Amino acid sequence: MKTGAELIEQIERTISPTPVLWWLGRHGFILRFAHITFYIDPHLSDDGAPLHPATIRHADLVLVTQADALDAPAVAQILEHSPSAKLVLPKSAADAAQRAGIPFNRMTTTDADLRIEYFKDNLYGRVYAIPSARPELDWTPIRGYPYLGYLIRFGRWTVYHAGPSAPYEGLADRLRPFNVSVVLVPIGDDYFSIPAAADLACSVGASWIVPVAAERRHENAFLNHMLGHRPEQQFKIFERAEKWTVPEE
Numbered sequence: 001m002k003t004g005a006e007l008i009e010q011i012e013r014t015i016s017p018t019p020v021l022w023w024l025g026r027h028g029f030i031l032r033f034a035h036i037t038f039y040i041d042p043h044l045s046d047d048g049a050p051l052h053p054a055t056i057r058h059a060d061l062v063l064v065t066q067a068d069a070l071d072a073p074a075v076a077q078i079l080e081h082s083p084s085a086k087l088v089l090p091k092s093a094a095d096a097a098q099r100a101g102i103p104f105n106r107m108t109t110t111d112a113d114l115r116i117e118y119f120k121d122n123l124y125g126r127v128y129a130i131p132s133a134r135p136e137l138d139w140t141p142i143r144g145y146p147y148l149g150y151l152i153r154f155g156r157w158t159v160y161h162a163g164p165s166a167p168y169e170g171l172a173d174r175l176r177p178f179n180v181s182v183v184l185v186p187i188g189d190d191y192f193s194i195p196a197a198a199d200l201a202c203s204v205g206a207s208w209i210v211p212v213a214a215e216r217r218h219e220n221a222f223l224n225h226m227l228g229h230r231p232e233q234q235f236k237i238f239e240r241a242e243k244w245t246v247p248e249e
Helices: 004-013 072-081 091-099 171-178 194-204 216-229
Strands: 020-025 028-033 036-040 061-063 086-090 107-110 115-120 123-131 148-154 157-161 182-187 208-213 243-245
Touching: 028 157, 036 123, 036 148, 061 072, 072 086, 086 091, 091 107, 123 171, 148 171, 157 171, 171 194, 182 194, 194 208, 194 216, 208 216
Parallel strands: 036 061, 061 086, 086 107, 157 182, 182 208
Antiparallel strands: 020 028, 020 243, 028 036, 115 123, 123 148, 148 157
């Protein structure tokens, strides 16, 4: 596992026909496909973060799932040094982002059931927004859904990032039509229970589940549950800054 300039070099040298993921800590991930690079909920202002945001010059999109997941100082630096990148976020979070110093012209706002299309050098990606809950959906007619998950599709692979959220009735029904390959699901207090996370992956037919855990004890409990109760379900537990290439199906 690499950090700093070595991690930047590793990301930029990675050209893969399947999606590649790095875990940044908290709920943050880098998702790269060929030479398209998306950052999802990057929180890089923490001590010990694997990257300094000012060194990121290759971002194409920065996806933020909710206002509470926005590390505005870090995102502002990523946008400054990746001049063609846009910040994708719920429409209800746009005012908070603007007050934190991110101009509206660097944002693309979205809401449930909307799609963002991204093109780069003959490559094509899609980002679909799905409501998330904390623990309620908290929808309002004007502001829409304040918490979103993102389905990110490249070719025949779809990665679902739930953001910091909890399960709710109907979530699997929303996800099932997208043929999800990998689910990134938060586990632990206030998030998904381990059985609920495993049930979600199973019910949508995901090949892989990635637990996003705040504490090592949750990862250990997840491992024991999966080996004891879900031996047929493939899973990946990350170390911070670890690179993982989604296997060919």
